Amino acid sequence: MARTQGSHSDITGPRVRAAALRLFAQHGYAAVSMRQIAREVGVQVGALYNYTPDKQALLFSLLKGHMDDLLEEWQAEQRPEAPRARLEAFVRFHIRFNLARPEAIFISYMELRNLTPENFAVIEALRKRYEGALEEILRDGQADGAFSVPDTRLASYALIAMLTGVNTWYRAGGRLSIPEVADIYWDMVRKAVSADMSGNAPR
Amino acid sequence: MARTQGSHSDITGPRVRAAALRLFAQHGYAAVSMRQIAREVGVQVGALYNYTPDKQALLFSLLKGHMDDLLEEWQAEQRPEAPRARLEAFVRFHIRFNLARPEAIFISYMELRNLTPENFAVIEALRKRYEGALEEILRDGQADGAFSVPDTRLASYALIAMLTGVNTWYRAGGRLSIPEVADIYWDMVRKAVSADMSGNAPR
DNA sequence: GCTTGATCTGAACGTATGTTCAGATAGCCT
DNA sequence: AGGCTATCTGAACATACGTTCAGATCAAGC
Incomplete structure (x- = not known):
């Protein structure tokens, strides 16, 4: 029926x-x-x-919708001018956004290789756009002396990987709330991109 | 024939x-x-x-062999006493080891969910052992004042994710050699776990 | 209340899957 | 020289796959 x-x-x-x-x-x-x-x-x-129309289009539609959401919400976010505040906003946004939709995040990283080349190119371009926003923050901060990173490109990769990694261990109802997690990660990020004044200079 | x-x-x-x-x-x-x-x-x-015996055993054998290699080679590594030097050794080892076998690393992260529950438990235990080594370094360094991390458990997750992320972008023959990559990452790791003396204290 | 059209069922299509196994083959050992 | 046995072939098994489509069904529009 x-x-x-x-x-x-x-x-x-x-x-x-x-x-x-x-x-x-x-x-x-x-x-x-x-x-x-x-x-x-x-x-x-x-x-x-x-x-x-087919299974492939279903996967692509999920990934495309997710990337559109991501870019849209980041655009809508309060984004301060100063690089340091802007970086903090990015860190907190990324963690909050990712933890709100763990399944979409998961397939966005795991199923890229199951996209046809054309579909992959679309998703990859959107991802580059998002990650480019982080690198731009780092470049601005490097330029005005707020940060001291040896390589802004690598630093953006490193920070993205670190932040995205939250999704692999975070479980709702654990000992830490999402804002607490964001605090801790922001602390590490902030120090990682800072000028080193601890006396622990590299060899 | x-x-x-x-x-x-x-x-x-x-x-x-x-x-x-x-x-x-x-x-x-x-x-x-x-x-x-x-x-x-x-x-x-x-x-x-x-x-x-079957396809599943083939996957498990690959992952198990890889994890055994990882733990064995880390045991064989020169591991200094002092937490800071030990952390540096871990960072450089992790990057060098992972970039030497990108395919094994890739399936170790991507195919865990295709293991039967029994096989998954075995691999997961080995992974925990390895990642536990990093957390131990962080705890030691925190105890003797070499590091200042708000949460050693989270810090170990964050650093592992950051270091493992190298495999997603590194391509042999690029503009940076593996030791140069390790230098840059070690610089960020070192600062991230340091006491913060930059005047950029959290709000 | 009848018609229309969107929505779903049920069955079928050809192809592919993991796994098994009897029998053929060929290097090694005596 | 001849047998043994590890190794591989070729074919088969039952089951599952993605996709298609004619026909059944039912809510909405007149």
Whole structure:
């Protein structure tokens, strides 16, 4: 029996995306079948093709939507002028944003290689845009003396990796709240990019 | 025709592992078929089962072998007494070791969820052992005043993520040599765990 | 109340999967 | 020289895959 109560496009569409997101994050894109997704939604597999042309487009749509959200929210964020305050805003935003959607973050890092080359290029460009924002902060701070980093490009990679790593261990309800985690990470980031005045100069 | 020249266990076994490592790293465990591995080795698919009881055991064997190498080589490393020198040794070792075997590192992070629960537990225990070594260094340094980190556990997570991230961007033949990369990362790590004397104290 | 059209079912398509195994082959040992 | 046995082939097994589509179903519009 088709079209049982509430089984409309507006309902089923988001549910398909939600089920795919959850399952891709848990088992990986290649390991999840269209039939599993259909079962999770509570429909037959054929019905999925009302909402995506194919499995690949479903993955791409999830990743693209996520990257759009990321860039949009960072644009909407309060971004101070001074590099140091701006870097702090970035650190806190990144941790808060990532911890709010762990599954999307997970597949964004794990499933890139399952995108077709064209789709991969799109996502990669968006990622570069976001990470470029961090490097720009570091360059500005380096220029005006607020920071002292040997290589802004490498430093941006290092900081992104460090911040994104939070998602691998953080569990809601643990001993630290998200703001507390952000405090601790900001402390380390702040020192890592500072001029070194501790007397522990490199060899 | 079986047993053509050079097609012995000693030869084929390692080649099976090498092909599996390469293909798993490139396409992901779930996306690689036993027939692809066999084709890469130059053998029919049935022959693979002389070298592994099943596909899962092949993945586990690769990860287990990798973790054993990691712990063994870190044990064999020169490890100074003083926390600061010891941390520097860890940073340089980690970067050097990881960049020497990017494929093994890649599947060690990406394919954990494709392990059976029993196999996962084994790998996870070994990983904890390795990462515990870093946290111990941080705790020692915190105790004797060499470091100033708000939370040694989180700091160890943060540093591991930062160091492991090198593998995502480093390409041999780029503008920086491995020791130069290690220098730059060590500079950031050193500052991140130092007492803060820059006048940029937290708010 | 009838028609229309979006939505879903149920079944089928060809292909691919991991794994098994009887039989062929060929290097090694006596 | 001839047998042994590790090794590999070739084919088969049952099952699963992504995708398609004719037809059933039901909410909405007239």
